[in-house]
Amino acid sequence: MRFTLGEASPSFTAGSWRLAAALVFALLPFHAFAIAPPRASAKPVVATYHGTQVSEDYQWLENGDSPETRRWTQGQNEAARALLDKLPTRSALAADLTGWVNSISADYHDLKLRGGLVFALKFQPPAQQPVLVTRPGVDAAASERVVLDPVGLDPKAGLSIDFYEPSFDGRYVAVSLSAEGSEAGTLRVIDVASGKAMSDVVPRAQYPTAGGSVAWQPGGAGFYYTRYPDPADHPGREQYFHQQVYFHALGTRAAEDRYETGKEFPRIAEIVLRARPQGGYVLASVANGDGGDVAHWLREPSGNWRQIARFEDGVKQVEFAKDPPYIEWPRDEALYLLSTRKASRGRLLRLPLASTQLSDAQEASPEGRRPIERFLVSVGGFYLAEQDGGPMVVRFRDRLAQREEAEAVASTNAASAGTNRPPSGVSTNTAPASAARDEERPTRREWRLPLQALHAVDEMICERGDELLLRTEGFVESPSWLSYDPRKDAGRLVATGLRATNAVDFSDIDVHRAMVRSKDGTEVPLTLLARKGLRREGRSPTILTGYGGYGISEAPRFQFHRRAWFDQGGIVAVGNMRGGGEYGEAWHRGGNLTRKQNVFDDFIACAEWLVRSNYTRADSLAIEGGSNGGLLMGAALTQRPDLFRAVVAHVGIFDMLRVELDPNGEFNTTEFGAVGSAAQFEALLGYSPYHHVRDGVAYPSVLFLTGERDGRVNPAHSRKMTARLQAASASRGPVLLRTSAHSGHGMGTSLDERVAQQVDVYSYLFSQLRVDYSSVARGPWSGNVTPTSATVKARLQRDGLRSRLKLSERPSLEAARIFSADAASSNRHEVVEYDLKGLHPDTQYYYGLEIEGKLDVKTGSFRTFPADAPASFSFAYASCARTASTSDVFDAIRENHPLFYMNVGDWHYLDITNNEAARFRAAYDLVLSSPQQSDLYRSAAFVYMWDDHDFGGNNSSRSATSHKAARLAYDEYVPHYPLAAGRGDVPIYQSFNVGRVKFILTDLRSERDAVTNRDDSSKSMMGAAQKQWFKQELLSANGRFPLIFWVSTVPWLGEKGSNYYRIGTNVFGYIHHTQITNSPTQRTNRNRAAAAAADPNGEDHWSVFATERREIADFIQSNHIRGVAILHGDSHMLAADDGRNSDYSTLGGARLPVMCAAPLDQSPSIKGGPYSQGVYRMHTGESGFGWIDVTDLGHEIEVRFSGRNNKNEEKIALRFSTPSDTSGWELSRRRSLTKGTPP
16 A cells, blocks of 8 residues: 555545535635745655555655755745734734733742742743742742842853752752753752852753653752763664663762662653652652653662552552651651552552552542542642543542541540540641531531632642642633641632732633534533623634643643733634543543544534534634644644634644654654554554645645754654645645744743744734734723714723824715824823814714724724704613623614613722722723623713712712722723813713703712711702702703703612512512502512611612702702703613602602613612602513603604613603793603503
């Protein structure tokens, strides 16, 4: 049999590929190469495997040192750079990512506790590499100091730390250092106190094939370490195999180091060393290559090494026991083993140190529901880190409880027999209070740590008693170190001084997990990350990523740069394919060796599900992966070229027949298989990406990234795959090769290079997926609209951006007028403002922002108001939305095309009580991140008056400490009408008019007195200055404006004690006041005890300001002010009154129509009343808003109020009219009810 590149393999027929080619999409004509990439010469080579001849053309590219390969690689780099550098999004992306990375807080990893010191690798941009630091405790930041800065040792060498290990007393630390990401490490010993390097230099301790490890001898006189052969003894590639264990005594030359063990280990052994602080025991755990089984050897104090577990025994991890908590208890001279033999999810065994047979081990913790990934031994128990499909669960299993119970029984028996009790001063009450024993409840022996859902646990340390330190992170939460102590508070994780903060805000990102059915029916987890409220319209730019190998789980990882992707409406999808460790060793073995195709099937199933579920489509879908995930990219693009538009492959493996010829390739044979096995060769050839590239197929565009110093995956794989695709692909999408001369597999890569790579990747993907990069972070949105003017505001992505606004009467923005704004400034939260003057009345306008010379994709529109003459219009209003709500109620409002939308309070529910403008700015950022809300605000003018939750907390008043910050952020961010009280720390009341209709918005929070004050003439909701302004506005409007809408924000109707009506929580829909009981209660979703204890003084409506309410009503009546109607929210209901219940004037004659519209997105309630038209209490999942049609007929103005739900269904209605002739004004009413007619 002969297999030639370009022919169909047994797995894929020529017919199926013709069908795939027919279905493939036409790739975007990518920017033409400024420099054409060099074409690789075809030099056919034929190899025979088990009778099958395989021909290939680009084997010559494996010789990375040949001049021809170097010229070709340089030419590819130049072509890639010329194309990537001219992408239009690149400069904006680079500025954004650089700004974000420089704001990252310090990240601490690889934590170790030794000699009373905390050691850690600290990464703090703009430093290029992590540095080694110490501090006396996790919370002792002020005493932190740098022990070793690798860049400082030799700024030109590109040094980085591979790993480090402190001595038990903390005096010394052995550090492996390598250059330019090569991972070829040399050990240096540092004196911790002085930070100076000692004379000890130990070469060949670390290499990317098998890594490296160190274990100190107790007392710190020397250390055991892993060493690779001397090249003189093992020339060529052999120097990267045969890892062994040696001992180095401090102060001696490396050549004098003593051999310990390893000659009997496999050629591809990967050794990890651990030492016991007492007794001279050393563990050597030996993996049989990457992804292979593990065997374990123990060095006894005598110096003898003996094997304690073979490869076939299924022992994954071994740990030393810890000393007991009480000196009266004997030392636990044992090892604890994690075994999957007869327990596929893992169980713990206890093996005495003196035992020579694994069969002597006894079960210490049984197999559980989830696979154990790793464990820690504490003084009193075990910490079990368990896999839950990618995220982690951590349990603490208490061993002391069982022992103490046994001692308690023995003590009781001894006491009854008259014998001695346990030694005095030895406490047996070490369990937490919540789990303390009593006569009615047995001791609890296990706790699950309260980790957040969908989080990973990267590291765990337990060196002091049972106290655990753990490093956890999530998809949208940056890594932080937390502490946990089951003896103090088993239900709480405590933040430490090593807690990181997000560089950028991800609070608007939703993390959703789905299960996808793979080709063979296996359910595969898929996690989706996207902005909350993302619309499933089948065109969202999406990156699907995965790994699927070596039993390594694709755990939740925080990546700050994803912010740039999310800001452009993108989705990130993370698949947990077989081959990983998400569900234990069985999940791993379901995707390794001859079952590797399952990984690719799982990944393709995830991609198909994304398209089928209408998240995206093939020409908006990109895939990205690295290393083994790079292999996944190659298999996916060759097996389903029609399913993806773009591929990013980092340091990938593509030629599966020759990979084992690389130094590290042979270490991977335990994961992939070897060509020496006929069955494994057939499986490898069946999916090898390089061998499945076919001439004339329209492949997706591909960006390959590799590093010249990569010792794990030969960069020749990327070279060969690039050459083959460039020669074969029939699409117009480019195949790019980006080779970094000063990096390797990723470890040790400098910060600048990491950022540059990410800029290239996103620039490339945005271009390929046709995403027009927006430099607008929030908005734009319009307000302060009049017949001839308007204001537009927007928050730009970063400080210093210059912009101008283009305004036109055409959607295309042709014949646009230009308006300028100051450059974005961090002093104003990067908010820019455009004052638009000289506009035409009653005209539809369209606008866009031109930022740094580029028209941004986020555009908006508004309609100027009609002139001060009879005019008809419609508007919407509502209140009370959960913070950043993505309810479809906002779409319902937008689809009705209101002249403007008015939010009458509780735009968010963050209840900010701190006088910090940054918190209010962040609140606005969060609300405007909602796609549903931002779409509404870009399509119509916005009017906004706050209430309690968005001003200063529930039921807030003038005593709120946050008022200054709230006012500053409002004035800065919101496109509002002129504030009558001026700018600064003053209330935000304002007014405007549309045609012959006046709108008066009152701020009923800024100057409100406490509700507990005596209700007399001195008690005010408005404050004296605002009330005087309000009265003057009424007087000025009377006669000029036949209709006056007063936006009160809080309910007008009701008597004291009617803050909430008692309605059964199962009663929804239309309710009339004759059907409810007027009795005080707290919110309807609270219990009866709380309702009975309700405090009437906690009420939040005009009834507890009854004296002022009467004063206002008397003013309206005595001054014959006609046509006043009240709009409010706050009450979580739709309601209306025609004036029969609203007249609070002393002499009568101030019957004001009242209309309530809420909640946009909150739980329902009924407040105040009664309402002539009744109320509508929302069902679960139902939202509400008010729609008002104003029809000016000249002689009168007709008003129609429609209280609607999120399906645009009318639930409450009210009609009234007001005549233009104010001398004979009377209110005429026409009632329209959905259900029934009120009496």
